[in-house]
Amino acid sequence: MASEHDTTHFEDVLDPANTNWDILADKGYVDSEREARLSKQGWRMHIQRKGSKGKPISEAQQRRNYRIAKTRARIEHVFAGLAQMGGKTLRSIGLARARLHLNWKVAAYNLQHLVYLMEAGVEAF
Numbered sequence: 001m002a003s004e005h006d007t008t009h010f011e012d013v014l015d016p017a018n019t020n021w022d023i024l025a026d027k028g029y030v031d032s033e034r035e036a037r038l039s040k041q042g043w044r045m046h047i048q049r050k051g052s053k054g055k056p057i058s059e060a061q062q063r064r065n066y067r068i069a070k071t072r073a074r075i076e077h078v079f080a081g082l083a084q085m086g087g088k089t090l091r092s093i094g095l096a097r098a099r100l101h102l103n104w105k106v107a108a109y110n111l112q113h114l115v116y117l118m119e120a121g122v123e124a125f
Contacts, residue, residue, distance in 0.1 A: 010034070014043070022046055024072050027065075046071075081109050 007029055014023070021043050027050035035045045048065040051057040057065070082088075082105055090101050 007031070011038070014038075024068055024075070026072065078109065081112070082106070085109065 005028075010025075010029060011034070023038065023043050023045050025047045027048045029047050030050060035047065039045055046068050048068050049057050049061045085105050085108065088102070090098050092098050092101050
């Protein structure tokens with residue numbers, strides 16, 4: 001539902017078949033019980049820390065947040081690029097057509113990114 005926060009469904013989207021067991025998340029996902037439970041299951045937690053009123057985060061925590069943010073930014077840019085293409089808004093009937101439509105958007109994003117990298121002189125391969 002639109003009124004529910006992402007953290008409500010956080011564990012539902014974790015895929016144990018994924019080869020990368022790192023979880024990177026922003027400050028909104030801090031929950032010590034969840035972190036302990038997921039760590040016990042083998043997940044490596046990289047969740048940014050937040051300060052509270054009168055108790056700011058330490059220098060070490062700021063550096064840790066920065067390291068996490070650098071990796072997260074690369075991922076968030078992909079979603080921002082797709083949002084500029086209309087995001088998940090579709091005009092189609094049926095799941096198969098919707099899936100195809102989203103795959104086309106992702107392919108178009110990947111092509112745009114490849115062109116950017118080639119123009120920047122980055123060797124992609």
